[in-house]
Amino acid sequence: MKLFAEYSRRAPNKVFFSILLGGLSGICYSLLIPLVMNVLKQGDPRLHTIAAAPTRLFSLEIANAPFALVFTLVCVFILVTRTLSQVVLTRVAIDVASSLRTRLYDRIAQAPLSALEKIGHSRLIAALTSDVPRIVLGARMFPDMLINLVMLLGMLGFLLVLNADLFWFVLGCIAFGVVTYQIPMLIGGRYFNSARQHFDHLQESIQGLIHGIKELKLDDAKREAFFDKVLMHCERSVQKDEKTGYTILRAASNYGDLLSFFVIGSIVFIVVNYRTISNEQLIGVIMALLYIAGPISAILGFLPQISISRVSIQRVAKLFEEIPQETISAVQEPARDWDSVRFEQVSYRHGSKDDKDDGFRVGPLDLEFRKGEISFIVGGNGSGKSTLSKLLTLHYRAVGGIIRFGDHAVSDDSIGTYRQSISAIYSDYHLFDQILGADDDQLKASVDHYLKALHLDRKVSYRDGRFSTLALSDGQRRRMALLASIIDDKELYLFDEWAADQDPTFKAVFYHEILPALKARGKAIVAITHDDRYFDVADQLIVMEEGRVARVERRETRAAQELPPRAQAFVMAG
Ligand SMILES: Nc1ncnc2c1ncn2[C@@H]1O[C@H](COP(=O)(O)OP(=O)(O)OP(=O)(O)O)[C@@H](O)[C@H]1O
Numbered sequence: 026m027k028l029f030a031e032y033s034r035r036a037p038n039k040v041f042f043s044i045l046l047g048g049l050s051g052i053c054y055s056l057l058i059p060l061v062m063n064v065l066k067q068g069d070p071r072l073h074t075i076a077a078a079p080t081r082l083f084s085l086e087i088a089n090a091p092f093a094l095v096f097t098l099v100c101v102f103i104l105v106t107r108t109l110s111q112v113v114l115t116r117v118a119i120d121v122a123s124s125l126r127t128r129l130y131d132r133i134a135q136a137p138l139s140a141l142e143k144i145g146h147s148r149l150i151a152a153l154t155s156d157v158p159r160i161v162l163g164a165r166m167f168p169d170m171l172i173n174l175v176m177l178l179g180m181l182g183f184l185l186v187l188n189a190d191l192f193w194f195v196l197g198c199i200a201f202g203v204v205t206y207q208i209p210m211l212i213g214g215r216y217f218n219s220a221r222q223h224f225d226h227l228q229e230s231i232q233g234l235i236h237g238i239k240e241l242k243l244d245d246a247k248r249e250a251f252f253d254k255v256l257m258h259c260e261r262s263v264q265k266d267e268k269t270g271y272t273i274l275r276a277a278s279n280y281g282d283l284l285s286f287f288v289i290g291s292i293v294f295i296v297v298n299y300r301t302i303s304n305e306q307l308i309g310v311i312m313a314l315l316y317i318a319g320p321i322s323a324i325l326g327f328l329p330q331i332s333i334s335r336v337s338i339q340r341v342a343k344l345f346e347e348i349p350q351e352t353i354s355a356v357q358e359p360a361r362d363w364d365s366v367r368f369e370q371v372s373y374r375h376g377s378k379d380d381k382d383d384g385f386r387v388g389p390l391d392l393e394f395r396k397g398e399i400s401f402i403v404g405g406n407g408s409g410k411s412t413l414s415k416l417l418t419l420h421y422r423a424v425g426g427i428i429r430f431g432d433h434a435v436s437d438d439s440i441g442t443y444r445q446s447i448s449a450i451y452s453d454y455h456l457f458d459q460i461l462g463a464d465d466d467q468l469k470a471s472v473d474h475y476l477k478a479l480h481l482d483r484k485v486s487y488r489d490g491r492f493s494t495l496a497l498s499d500g501q502r503r504r505m506a507l508l509a510s511i512i513d514d515k516e517l518y519l520f521d522e523w524a525a526d527q528d529p530t531f532k533a534v535f536y537h538e539i540l541p542a543l544k545a546r547g548k549a550i551v552a553i554t555h556d557d558r559y560f561d562v563a564d565q566l567i568v569m570e571e572g573r574v575a576r577v578e579r580r581e582t583r584a585a586q587e588l589p590p591r592a593q594a595f596v597m598a599g
Pocket residue numbers: 142143375376384385404405406407408409410411412413
């Protein structure tokens with residue numbers, strides 16, 4: 026129903042049109058049997074006349090031509106209205122699916138990074154690829170549901186005209202059927218809910234299989250343990266719950282299918298003993314009930330899908346609730362010039378915004394990152410370097426203290442603006458196959474220049490606004506990320522262990538040419554590194570230990586003129 030409301034909100038005219046056509050189609054459907062019954066009425070003198078004088082159309086003899094014409098027109102009308110109703114609502118369903126996905130994209134794009142890290146990729150992907158199609162599948166059934174409901178009502182009306190006693194009896198049976206049908210539906214729905222929860226874990230395991238295939242291939246015992254205890258465990262849980270859920274729903278659905286026959290049986294064998302019913306009425310009622318069997322079974326057949334859709338709707342709604350929107354103002358302050366980023370008593374806690382929580386705490390930190398300087402952040406694993414880098418790049422919001430860009434404290438009104446002045450290559454960076462957000466005429470020339478400078482020009486070219494390939498070695502991919510970052514030409518650069526997988530030659534290029542070149546261009550450069558051979562390149566060395574700054578070593582800022590000649594290749598403006 027929620028989704029139907031969404032449909033109505035999005036395209037009220039189309040939904041109304043679809044309902045109208047569906048309703049008309051249902052009315053016509055329910056008229057077909059009375060129409061045929063009327064033609065075949067026993068003792069109708071017209072039958073003799075018709076039999077005596079059939080109308081000829083080409084070489085075909087047609088009995089009761091006016092009725093045949095009406096019958097044909099009604100059939101054509103049903104065909105047209107039903108198709109139109111389905112097509113219109115299916116199109117709206119596709120639009121709603123797209124808008125639902127788009128809302129999720131927006132939510133993801135606007136969510137704080139910490140919330141996304143907590144939710145995990147698997148749930149987000151499962152919602153987008155599995156829940157949204159299920160929701161739409163359920164919603165697409167609305168026109169057919171409507172048509173069948175109207176048919177059911179029409180036929181019940183026909184029954185009322187034929188025999189009021191039988192009408193009430195049939196109505197009671199249908200009410201009983203619908204109520205008893207709900208019990209297995211509820212139980213089945215629980216199993217689908219459980220299967221859907223297991224599906225999130227399955228999705229995680231599938232990612233483990235795909236990303237961990239190299240490790241698994243090297244060790245049979247590990248692979249078997251992973252398959253048995255993780256992947257197949259999830260697979261079996263999904264399978265078990267889905268099988269039970271479908272078994273219950275199919276049984277319920279078949280019970281629904283046979284409901285009409287139970288009613289027919291009860292009328293023919295039992296009710297006739299208590300009520301006076303003419304033969305003609307009995308045949309009419311049986312025909313109507315046989316005809317009703319279709320809509321009833323169709324409606325009951327739709328219910329399992331609608332139940333599955335409901336589970337998916339709940340999952341997506343829960344996800345929407347869990348993805349908070351960043352508390353940043355829609356209208357951001359204009360950018361102001363800054364010459365350094367200062368941390369004043371900045372602290373952050375993983376796990377929760379709540380200070381009582383036991384998550385890993387970073388800070389309080391007092392630091393300064395100046396333009397035209399290279400800062401290295403060093404420290405042991407888990408000392409909080411990456412957390413500090415995400416505070417600096419304004420992805421994590423500090424729970425205490427102030428971050429200033431120049432004299433201006435970062436706030437909800439300015440965080441978006443300052444983010445625009447940052448370029449970062451994190452250790453889990455993503456490489457896009459194109460330079461996004463930069464399509465000036467000079468772009469191709471710049472990309473070609475840096476491809477050459479980064480020794481990538483033999484592997485990759487930039488054509489039609491895309492890189493020719495991303496099938497590169499780890500080190501080459503990082504160089505591609507660096508290329509995109511340099512082209513971005515931002516004011517603050519953050520590199521999280523960028524040089525870790527570069528060969529010794531290119532490590533030297535990075536520390537002795539690229540970083541000094543960026544420095545010469547007046548950028549504030551911050552690099553997380555373990556390469557102690559190159560610590561002398563830094564103007565300040567920040568040593569982290571257990572979430573705190575153990576010490577800061579400053580050295581005299583090196584002048585840009587000391588740049589080695591080859592570094593000039595990286596001084597070219599982006
Ligand atoms: N998303 C997260 N949720 C909860 N805790 C986290 C999260 N990210 C990091 N942590 C915790 O914060 C601590 C510091 O992690 P961080 O990644 O900042 O360290 P690091 O110094 O960059 O380590 P490494 O050198 O191994 O990359 C770790 O103990 C880790 O368990």
